[in-house]
Amino acid sequence: MSQALYQRIAAALRQRILSGGHPAGDLLPSENELAGAYHTSRVTVRKAFNLLEAEGLIKARQGKGYIVQPPRHSEYTLFFGSGEELGHYRCEEVRLLPPDPDVSRALNLHNGQLTVVIRRVLERSGVSIACDEKYIPYERGSPTVERELNAARQPEERTDRTEEVSLRTEMTLRVAVPPPEVRKALGCGKEGLLMTERLFLALGGKRLGLSRTYLTPDYGPLMAYAGLPVTEDSEEAKKNESE
Amino acid sequence: MSQALYQRIAAALRQRILSGGHPAGDLLPSENELAGAYHTSRVTVRKAFNLLEAEGLIKARQGKGYIVQPPRHSEYTLFFGSGEELGHYRCEEVRLLPPDPDVSRALNLHNGQLTVVIRRVLERSGVSIACDEKYIPYERGSPTVERELNAARQPEERTDRTEEVSLRTEMTLRVAVPPPEVRKALGCGKEGLLMTERLFLALGGKRLGLSRTYLTPDYGPLMAYAGLPVTEDSEEAKKNESE
DNA sequence: AAGTGGTCTAGACCACTTC
DNA sequence: AAGTGGTCTAGACCACTTT
Numbered sequence A, B: 001m002s003q004a005l006y007q008r009i010a011a012a013l014r015q016r017i018l019s020g021g022h023p024a025g026d027l028l029p030s031e032n033e034l035a036g037a038y039h040t041s042r043v044t045v046r047k048a049f050n051l052l053e054a055e056g057l058i059k060a061r062q063g064k065g066y067i068v069q070p071p072r073h074s075e076y077t078l079f080f081g082s083g084e085e086l087g088h089y090r091c092e093e094v095r096l097l098p099p100d101p102d103v104s105r106a107l108n109l110h111n112g113q114l115t116v117v118i119r120r121v122l123e124r125s126g127v128s129i130a131c132d133e134k135y136i137p138y139e140r141g142s143p144t145v146e147r148e149l150n151a152a153r154q155p156e157e158r159t160d161r162t163e164e165v166s167l168r169t170e171m172t173l174r175v176a177v178p179p180p181e182v183r184k185a186l187g188c189g190k191e192g193l194l195m196t197e198r199l200f201l202a203l204g205g206k207r208l209g210l211s212r213t214y215l216t217p218d219y220g221p222l223m224a225y226a227g228l229p230v231t232e233d234s235e236e237a238k239k240n241e242s243e
Numbered sequence C: 001a002a003g004t005g006g007t008c009t010a011g012a013c014c015a016c017t018t019c
Numbered sequence D: 001a002a003g004t005g006g007t008c009t010a011g012a013c014c015a016c017t018t019t
Helices: A005-018 A031-037 A042-054 A101-107 A142-154 A163-164 A180-186 A233-242 B005-018 B031-037 B042-054 B101-106 B143-153 B161-165 B179-185 B234-240
Strands: A058-061 A065-068 A075-079 A088-097 A117-123 A127-137 A168-178 A193-201 A207-215 A222-227 B058-061 B067-068 B076-078 B089-098 B115-124 B127-137 B168-176 B193-201 B205-216 B222-227
Touching: A005 A042, A031 A042, A042 A058, A042 A065, A042 B058, A065 B067, A075 B168, A101 A207, A117 A180, A127 A180, A168 B193, A193 B168, A222 A233, B042 B058, B067 B115, B076 B101, B115 B179, B127 B179
Parallel strands: none
Antiparallel strands: A058 A065, A075 A222, A075 B076, A088 A117, A117 A127, A127 A207, A168 A193, A168 B222, A193 A207, A222 B168, B058 B067, B076 B222, B089 B115, B115 B127, B127 B205, B168 B193, B193 B205
């Protein structure tokens, strides 16, 4: 109990929507209406609506009201395991190399610019389960590169220091046959592996680096969800919803 | 211009954080402090903080303040193309079958319970790029099943009617060799394809259905991002940030 | 005790939509 | 013109953390 009023209002609306009381397209009661019904202020009702809007259940339309949204299950939250259960990265090789054309294009490199290539292997219980290749544009004295190298050489540290200055990361997922060096590192053949390619972008759209990670079947499946996340207070919420 | 004050405050804070002025772990100025500095009320400053908190940049700690978070790029937003550019689903087969053990376990079926199996093929410009198998627990007179069947038989409709009552969808991604029926439908061999498996859950945790989608290389890569999404008003935000 | 965020009030004006 | 959401104010009390 002792849940905030705006959360109780949100829970009540959420349940009505999810149990079919308000099909998609429906207009919900207005802020003023609910403020009256709950004997509270408009601000409090608004907070409840904002909560549901953040969850994607409803959408506000100025001058009209709050409209129930059709479930958008075209967006998923994909999460990778964090640190411990994932395994340990071991830095395998760091080299300064001319990039292949794909990498050069993705990173917007000028002609002849070199890249730092960092290859690491992820191991769990002694088994190699993934291999990661990271390409960073080489610029003399760039703090990013130095930081990357330090991070890569200390395998027990946080895995991805580039991300510390990265505003946004764009990822693609596909099945790909790893290049020979990766196959050797993973001890696998020419079968296709799940590959994630990540492009790290800074504030002004500057490309900080590109990372390709090949996941062996031993890595296990990637996991994602759509709709409500499982939160700490889901239990409490359920109690209140069932009132 | 004419951006709301709370958005300008948020933009200013965001820029300071992202350009390194406030490293992770830093305590930001308090609500009262900023309210004074901007000659505004605490509520408005709060809205700015809430925005940044929703973006994952900061975290509120009662009694302490707002703390800059380390970039969490272990969570990505995975999005599938919507409708038009994706292609068209064609329903290939609908049958009532005993489920294989995997499906039975995932859907928590009781012994001997049948499943409705719906197989659809996704085509884009005449090319089959994906095949989807959906398993729904069969219950006499269940409105969900009837709705599913109707939806599946009208290929131009919205693709996934089950999701209309689904509170949450859990997905796993992996490389898998499709079963014979799917290989036949896609005209492919025994190579591994990118597969997404989705479990649809209702309000009380009830399992509504399971869907397995096999994506051919022609489908293209799946796309995801972490960090700031690209929004409509990103341009405006940039202008204000550069002030 | 002082400062912080968390919740809430009872107003206000604006921009937008509908009638 | 009336109703809606969007923004904002100037207070208030509470729970929590730090000193």
